[in-house]
Amino acid sequence: MNFFVVVMFLVAGLLVGGAYAAYQAANKLAFWVLAALAIISLAAAVAWLISGIQSV
Numbered sequence: 001m002n003f004f005v006v007v008m009f010l011v012a013g014l015l016v017g018g019a020y021a022a023y024q025a026a027n028k029l030a031f032w033v034l035a036a037l038a039i040i041s042l043a044a045a046v047a048w049l050i051s052g053i054q055s056v
Contacts, residue, residue, distance in 0.1 A: 002049075002052055004048060005045055005048050005049050005052065008041055008042075008045035008048065009042075009045045011041050012038050012042040012045060015034050015035075015037050015038035015041055016035075016038045018030075018034045019031050019034035019035040019038055022034055
């Protein structure tokens with residue numbers, strides 16, 4: 001597995017945690033921004049992981 005994939009999953013996890021904290025603080029704008037960034041980061045990590053598996 002590529003190091004970049006691991007970093008992307010870590011970033012996605014941190015963004016999910018930030019989105020959850022923003023949700024608990026009732027900060028809707030920060031929640032939606034962080035949630036969108038988490039989804040993008042997770043999608044990029046999964047796409048990178050799948051492309052790495054197919055090239056083997």
